[in-house]
Structure formats: structure tokens, C-alpha cells
Amino acid sequence: MIRDITLGQYYAAESVVHRVDPRVKIIATLLFIAELFIVDDFKGFILCGGAMALAVAASKVPLGFIMRGLKPILFILMFTFVLNIFMIDGHILVKLWFIKITKEGLLTAAFMAIRLILLIIGSSLLTFTTKPIILTDGIEKLLAPLKAFKVPTHEIAMMMSIALRFIPTLIEETDKIMKAQQARGADFESGNIMQRAKALIPILVPLFISAFQIAQDLAMAMEARCYRGGTGRTRMHAMKLMRRDYFVAIGLVLLLGLVILERIYL
């Protein structure tokens, strides 16, 4: 069901990973993604995978929960896997008429799949362990230097946090409307593409109407509390780097070094 969407959802737990400063976590995630692309063989993935496993274990997010986040990309994963198997030339292992499976193809397919999986787990770990609001606070801080170029960083961050904040609300709203229309005999699961697309109208129209209504109410509530943009706003919880943040940063830079060394020398 629609409630099963976990990508970008926070998993409440008390762990070191949850407490790490959002700025550090964002940079660490970007760094980790970069590392995944520096790696060019399976040995490198042992390093990245090891670091990932350590982070996942420390985060106290159950493995099943993380795996569920992989479900939506399962199709892409299979698609690239199959594509890679058949498209790459090399030593032929199996040959059936015009289809041939090569050793290189198999290896590349496995390599790409691992990279994709680590990529998704790495980036979803960020959102699993960081509340959306804190995440956007982190982004706002990280983008602060751009203010010099007249980029409205606060407004961008506010828009993002509102958008994130309302994802669960809109999912709930969708669920409610779907149920109401199902109670009126609507069928979303059968029929061809055209029929299915048409079946979405009874969901989309009410959803848009309520989204606009929510947006209007929110704007009014913000104005009533004297919101007037970012200039001069201070924070109740100022972000401050702690010892653990430095450890995480050092760890990731260390991993970067190792990955580069591994690529050059092994």
C-alpha cells in the first residue's frame, strides 16, 4: 500500500548516527557517494561496504527497514543488471542463438548493482537518521555562503522543509481519498494504462484541492506568527560541531584516502 513508502522517511531511534551534526552528515553522504564512483573494482567495495555496515550498525535502524527502501528501485536494479549482462563483449560463457553472456558482462553487472545498492542505502541512511527539518537546517547552513551572490538560501531551505514536512500529510490525504473513492466502487488495480490513468482523476482532483487548501492555511498561520523571511532570524537550537562530528569527518576523509590508494595501487 501507499503507506509502505519509506524512502526519505525518518526512523526514530537513539543512536550516535542520529546525533551527528546534519552538516557533517550531508557532506559525509556526498563524500561517500563520490567514493563509490572512485572505486573501480570489487576490492574497493569491501572498504565502502565495510564503512557502510559500520554506519548502519551504529544507526540502530533495522536491516529490514533499510531493505524496504530498496524496493522502489528494484526494477531499475534488475534492468541495469540484465542490460549489462547482455550488452558487454568479452569471453563468452553461455551462448544461445544471438544472446550471449560474457564473463565481463556478468562482472560489470554485479559491479554496477553493488554500486547502486550502496548508493541508495548510503543516501537513505541520511534521511532515516535525520529529521527532515534538521536536514534542511543543515542544508541552509551549508548554502549560507551563497547569500553573497544574492541566492535566497533561507527561502529555499524553508520551501524544502515545508515540502518535506507535508509529504506524510499528503500521503495520508491520498490514502484517505483513495479509500473514500474505493468505498464508492473505484478500482485502481485493474484495466489497461488508459483506464488506470483515468482512474486517477478521482484521486488527483480532491488531492490538489486539499493541497491548495493546506498551503493557504499554512501561509496564513505563518503570517499570523509574523514570519517575514530569513533576515535577522535566530535559532533556538544553534548547530554546534561536537567531538563525534570531527570523528565522523576524519573517518570519511580517511576512507576517501584509502579508496584512492586502493584504486592507484591495487
Add this chain to the structure above:
Amino acid sequence: MSIQVRNLTHIYGKGQPDSQLALENINFDIYDEEIVGIIGHTGSGKSTLLQHLNGLLKPEEGTIVVGNDEITAPNFPMRNIRKKVGLVFQYPEYQLFEETVALDIAFGPKNLGMPEDEIWDRIKEVLEMVDLDYDEVADKSPFELSGGQKRRVAIAGVLAMKPQVLILDEPTAGLDPKAHKSILEMIQRVHEKEKNIIIFVSHNMEDIANLSDKVMVMDCGKLVMVGTPKEIFAQRDRLNQIGLNVPPAADLIYKLKDAGIPMADGVVSMEEAEEELYNYLRKK
């Protein structure tokens, strides 16, 4: 037509860290042409229960039999149950989407495969039932109507499917007193005309007392009391314990009794309270 619910249990988010027992071992029977009122504070499982009766939620355990059909049986065709049991959600006006009122009401019957000419007759019939003028509203956009009118159109949309069981989740929530009253009158009118089972949730004890033949009280996912309004509202202390109250008229009589004035038991409605006070003053 009757409904039997046995050992109904439902868990939300099973296997997740925040899973919770929403319904626990619910048992009850509803008989032909009964009006059933359900009370219980927010989060007591009322809406969850209603969604089971319509097949929108599947129970973890237990069975629900509507008429002769066990709707909890695996692979039971949902279309058949939707035909029998009509569910009107809270704030149903948010489900309106069509260009005109008539088309919106036709959505349900069309989904059920009702023939076209029958649908148009039915639209006229249900608009009359919900006290709206066909010529005035049928070709209007539902978004041009007032809040109370929108709600009536949404209810008409479910009525158009000719359900033998009509379920309404807080049908009067958020309405002004006039619209509130007209929705209650509408429920009674529909019941008289369609002779169906009506199940409704309300936080207004007076409405519950006035309309229902049977009252069910929910607390923390359990069905804690079932009985006639008289039986239920005779247990003020127990209701207070779970954060509920008796209707205002009964409350007045209870307060007089607490103050040492002799009053009869089992007073629920305004008329009964009036009678009781009249008798007391005359004796004095």
C-alpha cells in the same frame, strides 16, 4: 439482513517499530433495520472498525458476516461488498471531484455497473432524500456549493449505490447547528425510506440518544459496552471513566439526583427529562 462480527482484531503497521493494536477481539451483532450509534473518544478504533465493515481494511484475525456473505473470506469480491455496504467517510465533501453534482453522484453507481437510465432516476431519488433540489444543483459544480450542501451531495453519492447498510463516520462534524440538524433529519428520512441498517459515529451524545436503537462504546480498541441508549446512558460513572459523557438532558437529571432531589432512573431524552421535572414539581 444482519451483520455478525466475531473476534475481530486489527494491528496497524504490523512488524514495524510503531505498530499498534487498533482493534482487539471485537464481537457484536447488528440486526435488520437497526440504527446503531458508535461512541468513543478519538483513537479508540471507531473509524478502523467501520473500514473493516466495508472491506477497506483486512482484519488480522476474526470474521465479518454481512447478510449471507463472509466478507473476510479470502478472495471475496470487493465489488459485492461495496454494493451492500456504503461507507461515508469523515468530511466526505473532500472526495468530490466531478464537473457537476449529478456526475459526481453517478460515479459510485457507474463503478458498480448500474444501467445508465437507472442511474439518472436514482440521482433524482437520492437528491430528494438528502433534501437538495434536482433542478437547482444537478448541473452545478460541486465546488460552488456551501459546506453543508457539499456534504449532502457526498452522502448522496454513497446512497446512490443503494447500500443495504449505510455507515456514516461523524456525519455532522464541523457543521453549523442548522446544517447539523438537517443532516440528522436526513439520516432518519433515509432510514424510513430505504429500511436499511444505519451505523453512525458521533461525539454528540444527544444525537446518539435520539437516533440509535443500539449504542456501542469503544475504548482503546475494545468494544466495552453494547446496549440500548437507556442502558448505556444509565451508566454515567463508567462513561465518565473512559472520557465520555451522557446527553445534556440526562446530565441535568443526574446532577439533580446528586443534589439529593429524587429523580427516576433511565432518563435520556429531553422529553423524558421534561416529563420527570414536571412530575416532580407537581408532587411538590
